[in-house]
Amino acid sequence: MLRPPYEIVLKPYGKALVELARERTDIICLSGDLTRQTETDLFRDALPDRFINVGMAEANMIGIAGGLARAGHTVFVNTFGVFCTRRCYDQVAMAIAYPNLDVKIVGFMPGLSSPGGPSHQAIDDVALMRALPNMTVVDLADAVEISQAVRAVVERRGPVYLRLKRGEIPVVSEASRRFSLHEAQVAKKGREACIVASGMMVPAALVAADVLDANGVSTCVINSPVIKPLDAATIVAAARGARAVVTAENHSVIGGLGSAVAEALAEAGVGVPLRRIGVADVFAESGSREYLFDRYNLGVQNIVDAAWITIAPTKPVPAAPAMPLTAGTYAPV
Amino acid sequence: MQKRARLNGKSPGGCGDGRLRAGAPAPVRVGDLARLATRIRLHAVHMVGIQGFGYLGQALSAAEIFAALYGGGLMRPGWDRFCLSPAHYAVVHYAAAAEVGLLHPEALKSYGRDGTELEAISTERTPLLDLTCGSLAQVISGAIGFALASRYAKDDRRVFALLSDGEMEEGQTWEAAMFAAHHALDRLAVVIDANNSQVDGQVNSVTTLEPLADKWRAFGWRALEVDGHDADALVASMQSTASERKPLVVIGRTQILGGLKSVPATADGHFLKLDPALKAAVIAELEARLA
Structure with missing residues (x-):
């Protein structure tokens, strides 16, 4: 991607x-x-x-x-x-x-x-x-x-x-992308951390994975646009052997992608620590997308933090790059 | 069990089969609708009597409405649509279907029992209905969908929807009423069993629906009010035509206990308890009418 x-x-x-x-x-x-x-x-x-x-x-x-x-x-x-x-x-x-x-x-x-x-x-x-x-x-x-x-x-x-x-x-996908209702997409490979994202959080997941990779944590990204029926096989395969799984969704952490992934991992017996990035069981407020994603912890840094704190809790967390918005383009927060 | 074409969406994609048919079958006509209504009541008493309680009031109040719909020459089986909104009326649907030969009378004995196809509150499994929903006031919107589909298909199907009066407390009824009139859905006919009964008692003790006919007229419908225990009058009103392209609503004024003298006036019409003595008395009263 x-x-x-x-x-x-x-x-x-x-x-x-x-x-x-x-x-x-x-x-x-x-x-x-x-x-x-x-x-x-x-x-x-x-x-x-x-x-x-x-x-x-x-x-x-x-x-x-x-x-x-x-x-x-x-x-x-x-x-x-x-x-x-x-x-x-x-x-x-x-x-x-x-x-x-x-x-x-x-x-x-x-x-x-x-x-x-x-x-x-x-x-x-x-x-x-x-x-x-x-x-x-x-x-x-x-x-x-x-x-x-x-x-x-x-x-x-x-x-x-x-x-x-x-x-x-x-336009996040390459032109060659073939969307499937049955298969999640391994958007980036990696071994130590596994990020599973959907919708508007996919760009943030990709940037976060690059940051983690650059700081020595090999990270994979699963783009899982279909939340039901979840492609549990692809997610379980990617999570097995990882040291942290992070889900990222523009939705409450209750009942959405994070919950679906938690259910899939638990049922498969994959005992990897899981962190869910999403709206933390609160009603939000009015504001711009940039302001709200920052304020309610839906940014690149939040994904990096979640993986890093799980894998290397004693080391300083790497910083996500600033991504200024320019007219006519789109970037994650 | 003999079945008419299943039109209730059990197969993916719903019931597109019917509109491919070249012609419509003839409607069912029963000579004496008053007698048919009495026989419907009698079936219902036997069905509810097995367990000793159930949705008998619905059958007592709506027997003539079902006699009119199923035996009055209005509906062409498998062609015109019949949508039953209050699913608690399943008992009277089964009884009427058996009387006009769409259901085997033996099947009625399984009414309301575990594992039966004749569930006490109708569902997607219920035979012979195009649409029903136990969560009230939803069916009128689906009936509108059928009427729109007939317009797209350029066929001559009519869509009949039976509604109860209590469910008019739900706002969806009026969303749908506005829409149907705006789109001049004149193949849609709603018939209301206005028996002034809901779970907590008389409708007019819970909220004020009246003036019901004026409400529907204000929403753009052609509204007729008739004695809901006069099956011939119900048929005539549902067959009536008008120059204006409006959906039709027929308000059938009924009594929840269907005018039966053997049932105490204080009985809970929504969910009637029928002990053996009362059951025998009601059967005797109904059989006397048939004699």
Whole structure:
């Protein structure tokens, strides 16, 4: 995978969905009054007959999606992550997950990437969706993966929660990357420390691994965009023999990637110390992405600290490089 | 058990099979709907009587509504959609389905028992329903999804959804009502069993739903109010047409105990206890009506 600063692209999801829907006439696109924000203005303008703005009524939107899917459609439901999970959990459970329908729930603005405060910050969406039988959970913040994931989630029958970064989407993967719903990606090899990351924390994990490597701790990075079903085999293989495993997610440390990895390691009998980087079971506040990721310990330095303190507690912790943001690019905090 | 095409999403991708069919089957017509309703009640009493308690009030109040829907020539089996919102009404669904030949009457004996396909609260496993949900007020949104799908498929299916009055306390009902009217879903027909009963007692002691018809009209629906124990009137109202393209709601005013004299007026209609003496009295009253 590439290193920052990253080139950014706009609307990779919206473009991929229109492209696929031209081919797959069964696709219907629903929006909950957040059309431009979910990149589905492209769908609305290109394929207006198959676009429905349900308005600010997420419970109803999920139910309608279920009815359309029962009648044979593949339905994309688009809104912010908080509104399609926390707000209408019972509807997602009963109208989509339980009947195992072809509804793809696309939740934008993951974790602390929203300046909107706790009402807009999806810090528990992965945990909620992961708890539902039949649901596949995918956390993406890379334009290359997003472009491929739209087709992949349609080809996988059944409900999917697709968690996407909103706005400027970095190009983190090489063009040769092939996104898979079944396999996590060994983005970097290493033996002593193992970082498992998803979504917006992948860039920070890559930089942290480079810092650890440069200071004598050989570190691997597993990019695990699919949190359920987790590719436990790849993660367990990478963790076995390591001295520290660090998970990094833009989500609560409860119920998301960190929990899934902990379960996988424990069940495999891999007794490696585990540190979870994520939102530490708190509601955050309003602020910029840079401010919030720094304040709530979602930065490169936090990942370096977690691995270093576990492996070499008596030695001074190496410092992460400063990564100033320049216009038109993206970098981790 | 004889089954109509399963349209309740058990197979991945739901029930797209039906819209590929060239023609729709004929609806079921039963000559005497009042008699059909009595037979539905009788089945329900026997089913609930096995355990001595259960959701009998739902069958007593909605027997004519189910007689109208299943035997009134309204629904073409396997073609038109039937969505049962209050899953506690499964008992009356089974009883009516058996009466019109969609279920084997022997199967009714397994109602509510462990391992049965005829669960007391209907689920995704329940036969012959296009949609149901024990978490109330969700089904109307799914019915809207069916109506939209028919519009996309350019077919002539109607979508019938049975709702109870208590679930109108849930906000999703009104989200859905606004949406259906905005999109002029005139193939959608909602029928409400307005029996003024919910778990904690009379609906109007818990909250004020009235004026119910005016509420639906204000949300853009064509609303008709009928005696919910007059099956012919229910059929006529659900067959009625209008020049305006609006979804239809038929409010059937009913009594939770279905007007049975043998059941004490103080009985809990939502979850009726039926001891052997009461069961015998109710059966005698119903059988006298059939004599």
